[in-house]
Amino acid sequence: DGGITQSPKYLFRKEGQNVTLSCEQNLNHDAMYWYRQDPGQGLRLIYYSQIVNDFQKGDIAEGYSVSREKKESFPLTVTSAQKNPTAFYLCASPGDNTGELFFGEGSRLTVL
Amino acid sequence: QKEVEQNSGPLSVPEGAIASLNCTYSDRGSQSFFWYRQYSGKSPELIMSIYSNGDKEDGRFTAQLNKASQYVSLLIRDSQPSDSATYLCAVNSFLIKAAGNKLTFGGGTRVLVKP
Numbered sequence: 121d122g123g124i125t126q127s128p129k130y131l132f133r134k135e136g137q138n139v140t141l142s143c144e145q146n147l148n149h150d151a152m153y154w155y156r157q158d159p160g161q162g163l164r165l166i167y168y169s170q171i172v173n174d175f176q177k178g179d180i181a182e183g184y185s186v187s188r189e190k191k192e193s194f195p196l197t198v199t200s201a202q203k204n205p206t207a208f209y210l211c212a213s214p215g216d217n218t219g220e221l222f223f224g225e226g227s228r229l230t231v232l
Numbered sequence: 233q234k235e236v237e238q239n240s241g242p243l244s245v246p247e248g249a250i251a252s253l254n255c256t257y258s259d260r261g262s263q264s265f266f267w268y269r270q271y272s273g274k275s276p277e278l279i280m281s282i283y284s285n286g287d288k289e290d291g292r293f294t295a296q297l298n299k300a301s302q303y304v305s306l307l308i309r310d311s312q313p314s315d316s317a318t319y320l321c322a323v324n325s326f327l328i329k330a331a332g333n334k335l336t337f338g339g340g341t342r343v344l345v346k347p
Contacts, residue, residue, distance in 0.1 A: 160240060162320060162337035163276075210275055220266065221322075221335065223275035 122147045126211050126224035133198070133205065133231050141196045141227045143211035152194040153221070155210040156180060163210065169194055198229060206231045236323050238338035245345055251308040253341045255321030258302070264324040265297055265304045270340065271317045279319075280306060311345045318342045 124145045133139045145152065151170050155163040165178030169188040183202025188194055198205045208228050212221040235258040245251045253267075264283050268276035280295040282288045282304065288295045294307040304323075308315055318340040325334040 160339060162236070162339045164337075165335075220278050220281060221276075223277070226275045228273075 124211055124213060124222055124224035126209075126227050129225065129227060131227060131229045133229060135231060136200045138197055138199050139229065141198070141209055141211075141229070143194045143196065143224055144192055145194075145211075145213050145224075146192065147213055147222065148191070149213040149215075149222075150191070151214050152188070153212045153214075154178075154184075154186065154194070154196045155212060157208040157210060157226075166196065166209075205229055236321055236336045236338035238319075238321050238341045240339055241342040242344045243341055245311050245343065247311060247313060247345055247347050249311050251311045251315065251343055251345070253306040253308075253319050253321075253343070254303060255305065255323075255338055256303045257321075257323045257336070259323065259325060259336075260299075260302060262299075262302075262323045262325055265295070266322040266324070266335075267293075267295060267304075267306045268320040268322060269317045270320055276320055308343070311343075313345050313347055316343055316345045 127142045153168040154166040156166055157163050164180050166184050167175055167178050167186040169175040172191050175186050175188050183199055185197045208226050210226050211224040214221055237256045267280040269279045270276040280293050282295040282297045285297050285299055292309045296305045320340045321338040323336050
């Protein structure tokens with residue numbers, strides 16, 4: 121089935137460590153996005169990519185990095201510079217001709 | 233700063249009743265509007281989209297849009313315990329594809345349907 125796959129679902133990190141969250145899609149979509157969700161809050165855009173080899177900062181990009189070397193893949197690295205990384209991270213891709221977003225299952229990152 | 237506002241709830245409704253959720257937005261130029269349902273610990277899933285003023289019905293769900301007053305609402309008829317979730321309102325400045333970077337989410341309304 122077509123969809124967006126995120127891994128890992130749960131991740132624990134020690135302070136000072138970088139971690140990378142994986143996002144893979146087989147929808148043949150050009151655009152991919154990363155959101156962060158904190159309890160009781162809406163989704164906030166971290167980074168987005170409209171096409172391979174191009175990406176742009178979203179509203180809260182500080183402390184994060186991404187790459188888009190393949191159409192199918194858009195990994196997110198949470199660096200040690202991100203001061204409050206504990207959150208639920210969602211990868212998404214928009215459907216054709218609409219603003220609808222298709223989401224992966226999410227990755228929950230906890231800093232110990 | 234474009235904003236989308238929702239009452240965080242919880243909105244408690246008895247089983248079989250109508251749940252009414254409201255969302256207001258600040259960008260008068262907004263073009264497309266979405267309601268996502270999110271179960272605890274899960275990712276959001278789209279349940280309704282609406283693009284023009286008026287009502288749009290899909291099963292037990294009805295979305296209502298009033299661009300002049302800048303609000304969009306969601307009605308859930310015959311509420312079931314399985315409707316207990318957080319409902320996110322999302323507003324997009326564009327109608328075109330690949331415009332997720334212009335999508336602004338509200339904080340969500342938690343709905344509890346009691347048997």
